[in-house]
Amino acid sequence: MTKTVAKKAAAKKAVPAKTAKAAKEAAAKKAPAKKAPAKAAKTAQTAKVAKTTPVRPAKPAKPESHLSMVRRARRINRELADVYPYAHPELDFRNPFELLVATVLSAQTTDLRVNQTTPALFAAYPTPEDLAAADPEAVEQLIRPTGFFRAKTKSIMGLAAALRDDFGGNVPGRLEDLVKLPGVGRKTANVVLGNAFGVPGITVDTHFGRLVRRWKWTDEEDPVKVEAVVAEIFPKSEWTMLSHRVVFHGRRICHARKPACGACPIAPLCPAYGEGETDPEKARKLLKYEKGGFPGQRLSPPPDYPGLPAPPLAAG
Numbered sequence: 001m002t003k004t005v006a007k008k009a010a011a012k013k014a015v016p017a018k019t020a021k022a023a024k025e026a027a028a029k030k031a032p033a034k035k036a037p038a039k040a041a042k043t044a045q046t047a048k049v050a051k052t053t054p055v056r057p058a059k060p061a062k063p064e065s066h067l068s069m070v071r072r073a074r075r076i077n078r079e080l081a082d083v084y085p086y087a088h089p090e091l092d093f094r095n096p097f098e099l100l101v102a103t104v105l106s107a108q109t110t111d112l113r114v115n116q117t118t119p120a121l122f123a124a125y126p127t128p129e130d131l132a133a134a135d136p137e138a139v140e141q142l143i144r145p146t147g148f149f150r151a152k153t154k155s156i157m158g159l160a161a162a163l164r165d166d167f168g169g170n171v172p173g174r175l176e177d178l179v180k181l182p183g184v185g186r187k188t189a190n191v192v193l194g195n196a197f198g199v200p201g202i203t204v205d206t207h208f209g210r211l212v213r214r215w216k217w218t219d220e221e222d223p224v225k226v227e228a229v230v231a232e233i234f235p236k237s238e239w240t241m242l243s244h245r246v247v248f249h250g251r252r253i254c255h256a257r258k259p260a261c262g263a264c265p266i267a268p269l270c271p272a273y274g275e276g277e278t279d280p281e282k283a284r285k286l287l288k289y290e291k292g293g294f295p296g297q298r299l300s301p302p303p304d305y306p307g308l309p310a311p312p313l314a315a316g
């Protein structure tokens with residue numbers, strides 16, 4: 001007996017003892033057309049799966065490999081360097097002490113408001129010794145426009161006293177010393193290190209965190225973890241300027257509520273394109289500072305800044 005004949009005989013024998021479903025299967029085996037039943041069975045199975053699984057795009061996008069993400073991230077950095085060749089810290093300062101105090105004051109307010117406030121503060125108290133010995137109420141009045149002025153007065157007078165007592169009136173150039181000063185966290189320390197001491201640092205503020213998550217460099221929410229992930233993607237030499245470029249982009253184009261996607265030069269590299277306004281005309285109207293033809297945040301911007309200086313407080 002050949003194998004085919006044996007199969008047919010076995011199928012015949014099995015029919016009476018099985019269920020209707022088994023009978024159907026046996027009938028299918030008997031059918032002369034060899035491939036059709038198999039195909040039909042496959043289609044039926046696919047239909048069943050489609051009914052019970054969620055609807056997916058016909059061709060789901062292939063998940064991006066880590067290497068591709070790193071390449072895309074580095075390309076975004078290069079593009080941003082072309083868009084903002086003049087990126088810089090947006091706090092006015094003339095020395096590390098002024099930058100440290102200005103950065104502490106910038107919590108919960110804009111750099112513009114700080115820049116409009118610090119000229120009078122630093123005119124009255126130009127050194128840590130002066131500020132440490134000040135009348136707290138006088139300091140409170142001077143920094144009032146920055147908000148939370150009582151807590152901020154305590155911080156800046158406390159850090160001025162620590163600089164006077166522990167560091168000979170100088171701002172230390174090491175992260176571990178800076179973070180011990182009152183009101184100084186990792187973000188503030190990195191701002192000071194990167195911009196007053198030339199030590200590479202990644203500054204994860206609200207803009208930086210939002211943008212890198214939109215760009216899928218990371219899903220982390222914790223600034224310290226974001227900093228660690230980004231530090232792995234870029235060489236140290238890029239850290240400070242990358243921070244400025246990303247923050248510039250967040251303030252000018254990729255806003256929190258309504259990003260101006262239709263006017264965004266890095267749109268082709270952005271997985272979040274479409275989260276904001278895509279109409280080019282409408283998007284252009286959302287641009288801020290020099291990109292929208294308005295004054296910047298610094299009263300004394302660097303010479304290469306193409307925008308207008310910010311107005312002083314009285315005029316603001």
Ligand code: SF4
Binds near residue numbers: 254261265266
């Ligand atoms: S395309 Fe839109 S979401 Fe992406 S970076 Fe540009 S403005 Fe931001």
